Amino acid sequence: MSTFTVRGSFQGRDGWEQFEKDVEAENENVAEERTFADFGSKHGLKRTQVEIEEVEGR
Template sequence: MADQKFEVKGSFLMGEDWMPYTKVVEAPNEKQAEERTFATIGSKHKLKRRYIKVDGVKPVKA
């Protein structure tokens, strides 16, 4: 099965403030899109998963 594109929206903790984000990721399903978002934001900003919130995941129409 080919990967689809998903738009993931949420927020992450930067200092004392929650900063919103929107990312488009390629993944086989919504759960994997969420996991890849945790990995990307966590590694870029040195955050643990508890400091990253996912509000919604939806497929992107081509």
């Protein structure tokens, strides 16, 4: 597995907020899916409330 850095923004109480998150995944698509799942489970956000701008492998 590789480590990917996922950057983007999510809809918070005070508007859109930036985030940067390190995710271990097999490829970029899986890293995106894990990011969506994490925001959904921890913050109760839907996919439409999370915008991923960049996925960068390390």
